[in-house]
Amino acid sequence: MRQAPPPPPPQLARSRAARAGYLVLGLFFLSLGVIGAFLPVMPTTIFIILAAGSFSRSSPRLENWLLQHRLFGPPLRAWRVEGAIPAKAKIVAVASMAGGYALFLWQAHPPAWLAGCVAVLLLALAAYVLSRPAPARG
Numbered sequence: 001m002r003q004a005p006p007p008p009p010p011q012l013a014r015s016r017a018a019r020a021g022y023l024v025l026g027l028f029f030l031s032l033g034v035i036g037a038f039l040p041v042m043p044t045t046i047f048i049i050l051a052a053g054s055f056s057r058s059s060p061r062l063e064n065w066l067l068q069h070r071l072f073g074p075p076l077r078a079w080r081v082e083g084a085i086p087a088k089a090k091i092v093a094v095a096s097m098a099g100g101y102a103l104f105l106w107q108a109h110p111p112a113w114l115a116g117c118v119a120v121l122l123l124a125l126a127a128y129v130l131s132r133p134a135p136a137r138g
Helices: 016-038 045-058 060-068 073-082 087-108 112-131
Strands: none
Touching (some): 016 045, 016 060, 045 060, 045 073, 060 073, 087 112
16 A cells, blocks of 8 residues: 655744744754764654754755755655655664663563553554655666
């Protein structure tokens, strides 16, 4: 079954205050994404996607810079056009979720109900990530 294409990127926010807020959010998410590129326990891709979404509402110039970036651009364009996640990113994402969950169990010693809730949430997120198509080549 073929999935519908993702919606077009949002339009610029109407008010200057909203655009400024989205710009600050975009810079914040971009900072977190860059930090995540160097720290194995912190995600990168989701923050870069959120930064691109924020920039699309505040700064077409920064959005375009991010979409054309040598490292961040290809996965962003694949996500925007196809809703696709590369296989390597899927492996890293699911392995990070599993590692984070193991660390959570080891360090927090949560009650069984909380461990179960977190496990269900992470399994649902992993299923979503794994269900995304791989980007088309070319």
